[in-house]
Amino acid sequence: MGSKTIKIVLILLSALFVTLMLILPLATVLVYSLRQGWRTFVSCVTDDYTVKALNLTLLTAAITLAVNTAFGIFSAWSIAKFRFRGKQALTTLIDIPFSISPIIAGLVFILIFGRIGWVYPLMEALDVKIVFAVPGIVLATIFVTFPFVSRELIPLMQSQGCDEEEAAALMGASGLQIFSRVTFPHIKWGLLYGVILCTARALGEFGAVSVVSGHLRGKTNTLPLHVEVLFNEFKLTASFAVASILVVIAIIILILRNIVEFRLKREEG
Amino acid sequence: MSSLKTPPERPKRNVIPGFGLSMGVTLTMLSLIVLIPLASVPLVLRDYSLSEFWRVVTDKQTIATYKVSFSCAAAAAVINVFFGVLLAWVITRYKFPGRRILDGLIELPFALPTAVAGVALTTLYSDKGWIGYLFSKVGVKISYTPIGIKIAMIFIGIPFVVRSIQPVLEKLDPQYEEAAATLGASRARTFMSVVIPEILPAALTGFALAFSRAIGEYGSVVFIAGNIPYKTQITPLIIMNKLEQFNYPAAASIALVMIVFSFLVLFGINILQSKISEISRGS
Amino acid sequence: MYVELKNLNKRFGNFQASDDVSFGIKKGNLIGLLGPSGSGKTTILRMITGLETPDSGDIFIDGTRVNDLPAAKRGIGLVFQNYALFRYMTVFDNIAFGLTVQKKDKKYIRDRVSELIKLIGLEGMEKRRPHQLSGGQKQRVAFARALAPNPHLLLLDEPFAAIDAKVRKELRSWLRDTINKVGITSIFVTHDQEEAVEVADEIVITNNGRVEQVGTPIEIYKDPKTPFAAGFIGKSVTIADYGKLHGFEKIEGFESALLRPEFVHIMKPQNELYPHASQRGIVEDIFFKGNTLELRVNLDGQKLVAYQSLDGASFSVGDEISVLIYRLYLLRENEVRLAENRSIKSEGNFFI
Numbered sequence: 029m030g031s032k033t034i035k036i037v038l039i040l041l042s043a044l045f046v047t048l049m050l051i052l053p054l055a056t057v058l059v060y061s062l063r064q065g066w067r068t069f070v071s072c073v074t075d076d077y078t079v080k081a082l083n084l085t086l087l088t089a090a091i092t093l094a095v096n097t098a099f100g101i102f103s104a105w106s107i108a109k110f111r112f113r114g115k116q117a118l119t120t121l122i123d124i125p126f127s128i129s130p131i132i133a134g135l136v137f138i139l140i141f142g143r144i145g146w147v148y149p150l151m152e153a154l155d156v157k158i159v160f161a162v163p164g165i166v167l168a169t170i171f172v173t174f175p176f177v178s179r180e181l182i183p184l185m186q187s188q189g190c191d192e193e194e195a196a197a198l199m200g201a202s203g204l205q206i207f208s209r210v211t212f213p214h215i216k217w218g219l220l221y222g223v224i225l226c227t228a229r230a231l232g233e234f235g236a237v238s239v240v241s242g243h244l245r246g247k248t249n250t251l252p253l254h255v256e257v258l259f260n261e262f263k264l265t266a267s268f269a270v271a272s273i274l275v276v277i278a279i280i281i282l283i284l285r286n287i288v289e290f291r292l293k294r295e296e297g
Numbered sequence: 298m299s300s301l302k303t304p305p306e307r308p309k310r311n312v313i314p315g316f317g318l319s320m321g322v323t324l325t326m327l328s329l330i331v332l333i334p335l336a337s338v339p340l341v342l343r344d345y346s347l348s349e350f351w352r353v354v355t356d357k358q359t360i361a362t363y364k365v366s367f368s369c370a371a372a373a374a375v376i377n378v379f380f381g382v383l384l385a386w387v388i389t390r391y392k393f394p395g396r397r398i399l400d401g402l403i404e405l406p407f408a409l410p411t412a413v414a415g416v417a418l419t420t421l422y423s424d425k426g427w428i429g430y431l432f433s434k435v436g437v438k439i440s441y442t443p444i445g446i447k448i449a450m451i452f453i454g455i456p457f458v459v460r461s462i463q464p465v466l467e468k469l470d471p472q473y474e475e476a477a478a479t480l481g482a483s484r485a486r487t488f489m490s491v492v493i494p495e496i497l498p499a500a501l502t503g504f505a506l507a508f509s510r511a512i513g514e515y516g517s518v519v520f521i522a523g524n525i526p527y528k529t530q531i532t533p534l535i536i537m538n539k540l541e542q543f544n545y546p547a548a549a550s551i552a553l554v555m556i557v558f559s560f561l562v563l564f565g566i567n568i569l570q571s572k573i574s575e576i577s578r579g580s
Numbered sequence: 581m582y583v584e585l586k587n588l589n590k591r592f593g594n595f596q597a598s599d600d601v602s603f604g605i606k607k608g609n610l611i612g613l614l615g616p617s618g619s620g621k622t623t624i625l626r627m628i629t630g631l632e633t634p635d636s637g638d639i640f641i642d643g644t645r646v647n648d649l650p651a652a653k654r655g656i657g658l659v660f661q662n663y664a665l666f667r668y669m670t671v672f673d674n675i676a677f678g679l680t681v682q683k684k685d686k687k688y689i690r691d692r693v694s695e696l697i698k699l700i701g702l703e704g705m706e707k708r709r710p711h712q713l714s715g716g717q718k719q720r721v722a723f724a725r726a727l728a729p730n731p732h733l734l735l736l737d738e739p740f741a742a743i744d745a746k747v748r749k750e751l752r753s754w755l756r757d758t759i760n761k762v763g764i765t766s767i768f769v770t771h772d773q774e775e776a777v778e779v780a781d782e783i784v785i786t787n788n789g790r791v792e793q794v795g796t797p798i799e800i801y802k803d804p805k806t807p808f809a810a811g812f813i814g815k816s817v818t819i820a821d822y823g824k825l826h827g828f829e830k831i832e833g834f835e836s837a838l839l840r841p842e843f844v845h846i847m848k849p850q851n852e853l854y855p856h857a858s859q860r861g862i863v864e865d866i867f868f869k870g871n872t873l874e875l876r877v878n879l880d881g882q883k884l885v886a887y888q889s890l891d892g893a894s895f896s897v898g899d900e901i902s903v904l905i906y907r908l909y910l911l912r913e914n915e916v917r918l919a920e921n922r923s924i925k926s927e928g929n930f931f932i
Contacts (some may be wrong), residue, residue, distance in 0.1 A: 031484070035391055042387045042399065045380050049452050050405050052427065053417035060420065099326045106319040118323075120567060124331055127563040129513030131533040132552045135540065136334035139341045144545050146340070170330055191664035193313045198629065199678035199729060200652035203315035209677075213668035225407065232410025235515030235533065239540060252412035252516070259416045259520065268420075271413040278408040285408070286401045312631055312651045 057275050061268035072269035080246045081254040082273065084162065088237075088250060089230040092169045096226050097219070100177025104215075105207070107178075108185035109193060119182065125174045133171045134239025137164055160242030165250065168236035173229045180222030181215055188214050217292040224288060228281045232274060338556065341549045353550045362532040369443055369531070370511035373450035374458075377507045378500050380451075381458025385496075388459075389466040403459050406452055411516025418449055419520040441523030446531065449517040454507030461503030465496050498573040502566060509562040513555070581640075582607035582765050583628070583733060588637035590623055597623040598634065599789035605782070610759050611767045612780030614812070620789040621769045625735055628767070629658050641733060657726030657764075659736040663718045665710040671697070671721050672706040678729035696724040699758065716747045723755070727762065734759070736768035740775060752779050773813055777801075785809050803918075807838070807911040816840045816909075817884050824880065825905055827857040827921035834910035834917065844886040845904040846875065848893055852902040857923035861903045863895050879903055 062069050072078065103122060107115060125133065140147050141158035151158055158164045188211075196206045234252040241248040249257065251274055258267035342350060353359065388400050406414065422429040422439040429439050439445045473491050515533045522529040524538075532555060539548035581604030590598040597620045605611050613621040626632035628639060630651030639646050646654050666674050673680075675696055679689045697703055700720035710718055719739065726734060739755065740748045756779050759766050770776050776783050777797040785792040785800065785808070793800055793809040804810035811818070822837035823830030845853075852858055864883070865876040873888045875895065886903070888895065895901060906924070910917045 034484070038383060038387050039391060039393055042380075042384050043395075045384070046399060046402055048428065049448075049455065050402050052421055053414060053452070054405070054409075056417045056421045056426070057413060095326075095330075099323070099330075102319040102322040102326075106316060106323050109313050110316045110320075112320075118327075120563070121327060121332065123563070124335070127509055127513075127559040128335075129515065129533050129536075129552075129555055129559070131513070131515050131536050132338075132555060135536065135548055135552050136337055138540065139337045139545065139549060140334055142545070144341065146337070167330075171334065174330055190313060191660050191662065192666055194631065195658070195660060195664040195725075196666070196677065196681075197312040197314060198631075198651050198656070198658055199681055201677070201681045203313075203318070205681060206313070207315075209669075210666055228408045232408075232413070232516075234410060234412040234415075238515070239537065252410045255410075255412050255416060256520075264420070267416060271410075271416060274410045274413045278405070278410070278413075281408045282401055282404055285404060286397075 057268050057271045061272040064265050069269050072266040077246050078270055081249045081251045085251040088166050088169050091166050092230040095170050096177050100181050103178040104181035104185050107182050109190050122175050125171055130172050130235030133236040134168045137167050137240050159240045164240035165237050168240045169230050169233050172233055172236050173226045176226035177222035180218050184215055184218040217295055221288045224285050338549050338553055345546050350550050353547045354554050358526050361527045362530050362535045366512055366532045369446045370508050373447045373511050374504045374508040376451055377454045377458045378504050381503055384459050385462040385466050403456050406456050414517040415520035440521050445521035446518055449521050450511035453514050453517050454511050457506040458503035461499045462496050465499040469495050505566045584640040586638045588634045590634050596789045601791050603784055603791055603794045607765055609781045612776035612783045613769045614776040614783050615786035617771055619786045621786045625769050629656055630654055655732040657731035657734045659722045659726045661737040663722040667710050671708050675724045675728050700724045715743045716751050734764045734766040739768050804916050810838050810909045810916050814840050826859045827923035834912045836911050838909040841885045841887050843906050846886045847902045849902045854924055857921050858902045858904045863897055863899045
């Protein structure tokens with residue numbers, strides 16, 4: 029076989045794999061959602077429960093982003109700009125949520141805030157509901173996406189070194205001034221990249237949220253949960269119509285991710 | 298002992314402000330969101346006797362879920378390594394129309410909500426779906442069988458492998474391959490003796506990442522698995538079932554087994570990666 | 581003394597980076613901290629800056645003990661080894677940074693920065709980013725940035741290390757002149773003795789965390805106080821059995837000697853000046869050094885280096901020559917003694 033033939037065979041094999049595993053599932057969602065016509069699609073997408081689920085999903089993602097971005101910046105600052113014992117251990121601990129099943133991520137909050145949980149009496153006394161309610165969904169989502177931003181920022185900030193920050197500090201700049209004027213310009217694309225990955229996962233998280241949500245339609249249903257509920261009720265068209273909202277978001281995220289990655293590589297190069 | 302002569306490490310930086318604050322925030326958030334919640338798993342089991350715990354985690358049906366999860370995840374990870382190397386190779390070494398789109402699509406499983414992937418794969422590979430229909434003609438069922446589980450796990454794991462191997466191939470100078478080729482090595486031999494050793498550590502990391510993600514995966518697998526006890530029930534699903542029966546200690550027990558297993562895999566990946574950086578540092 | 585270090589000690593684990601370091605610096609002087617890498621010179625610089633806290637000892641600047649003063653309050657400008665320019669700021673913003681942080685008014689900042697840009701000769705480059713500058717230009721910007729807030733003391737960490745050889749010479753004299761013009765007390769760290777000798781008013785030689793000697797370059801060259809200082813400044817070869825050289829005898833306790841090429845005079849055997857003081861050697865190698873010739877000479881198995889001017893007698897490899905050694909540095913553990921060739925004195929009083 030000539031190298032040309034090998035090249036063509038390998039490319040075709042790759043294309044086949046990507047078609048079977050990635051493109052056809054996407055196509056399935058779009059085709060099934062439009063199967064009963066445009067009007068059905070629109071009514072499914074603008075359905076009251078769908079809109080409420082979308083709002084809850086966006087709210088959850090927004091809170092998650094705020095929390096994880098803050099964590100990412102603080103943790104990267106302490107890990108990348110200072111020397112201390114146990115740094116490696118700390119970095120490993122931050123990565124834990126990546127290696128744990130989302131089901132367990134949901135479970136831990138049930139074990140804390142649920143009826144058998146040790147915080148339950150306190151929550152009962154305060155009349156606050158955490159699990160099978162919105163706070164639980166937010167908590168579980170934060171847990172599974174916790175390392176996303178810090179994981180992008182730590183290596184980036186480490187590779188930048190500390191000299192510029194040190195120089196700024198010597199001239200009397202405050203921590204906030206150093207971060208905003210010296211460090212931030214370095215990390216803005218990396219931060220955005222981490223934020224995009226975090227958003228994708230936060231919008232789509234299913235397992236962890238499924239455990240803590242209680243599936244109350246219109247109240248504790250996020251979009252992915254709504255897809256499941258409709259699918260299990262054999263409302264395939266409706267289910268795929270809702271799923272298509274998430275597909276569109278996913279494609280937008282993919283495009284953004286690629287643009288930002290391009291910028292990031294250019295900055296580094 | 299040259300270590301006595303050279304400074305053991307770069308002096309501590311103490312002029313950059315904000316260590317106390319940022320470390321405080323980091324540890325507080327990490328504890329509140331990750332560490333304390335995780336610690337509550339063993340805490341729930343404090344009134345649980347060891348024999349009770351053992352009975353739950355070695356229950357016949359539970360053992361069956363370990364087997365399904367483990368064997369499917371392992372098989373999916375092996376297939377992913379194969380296709381991961383292929384995709385990474387094609388993306389880094391060949392120029393062809395659609396290469397950038399292919400590269401961008403690899404990331405789809407990270408961006409697409411797992412539930413959407415789950416329902417889409419289930420439908421696509423069911424007897425009535427486009428691909429499932431073709432296979433049902435020859436008597437092969439995919440959805441609601443272990444094959445379906447593997448398909449979902451391949452879907453979720455592929456980006457881990459490609460993204461581990463891709464940077465190594467990008468850095469691997471084609472000159473080595475050319476040098477080997479000019480020395481008369483056949484293409485296959487060049488690939489085996491020059492490329493494979495270079496990407497092996499990255500492939501192993503990718504395998505471990507894909508495997509550990511597949512073991513814990515829920516959203517994309519739950520629909521296509523069908524949850525048939527002893528056949529297609531995965532471990533996260535049995536935890537979910539115990540929860541639905543309000544059997545919290547049992548759920549926590551099985552979760553604990555999974556957490557310990559995940560830690561072992563995480564630990565393995567860390568060792569592997571430190572070995573890799575050692576090799577690449579050339580010692 | 582404007583800057584005074586008293587008995588500074590600093591350890592990193594097992595490593596004694598500073599060992600009872602004491603010296604003082606006069607106002608307006610340019611000081612070179614010279615030593616091999618790992619000798620503790622950077623640690624001294626970092627302790628003065630406040631990037632490092634000494635384990636014991638005191639640092640005084642202008643009569644005030646600054647040990648407990650935070651780095652930013654010490655009135656020190658620091659030029660980093662790799663400049664540490666802010667990559668995402670223009671030349672103007674880099675230089676202005678210290679003043680902006682101090683919330684000086686806009687007009688003052690503009691005037692001060694343009695004054696400095698003029699000083700460093702980079703007019704018209706205010707809008708450039710660091711990556712658009714050459715090594716020497718970055719160095720100048722780093723220098724101006726450190727000067728902007730009017731520090732009392734300027735510290736430079738290996739200021740020429742990252743610059744290629746050709747520009748380095750030019751930048752050295754520029755830096756020296758500019759510092760003199762500004763009149764700021766400055767300390768720079770270097771491992772290059774040639775650089776220290778050329779640039780500094782005074783040199784502090786460090787070795788193994790200790791200060792070996794403080795003095796002007798000429799003082800240290802002429803009158804080294806320790807074997808290390810004698811060997812580190814100037815070119816030299818070590819001679820173990822110096823008692824065998826004509827005109828010198830072994831002195832108890834001084835185990836070896838140091839010979840500088842400048843102390844060696846070579847002649848054709850027929851032109852020999854002091855037969856008793858001289859001895860015969862063989863030319864082993866000759867190097868052209870641009871303005872002189874450097875000869876490697878074998879003297880009964882002892883190798884030494886001698887210089888010969890280009891318009892003097894010419895030699896070729898393998899020639900037998902007459903070698904006259906005027907003087908030697910005799911070395912003991914912590915003492916250096918100058919020994920003159922005794923046979924010259926006995927033969928006559930004139931010198932070449």
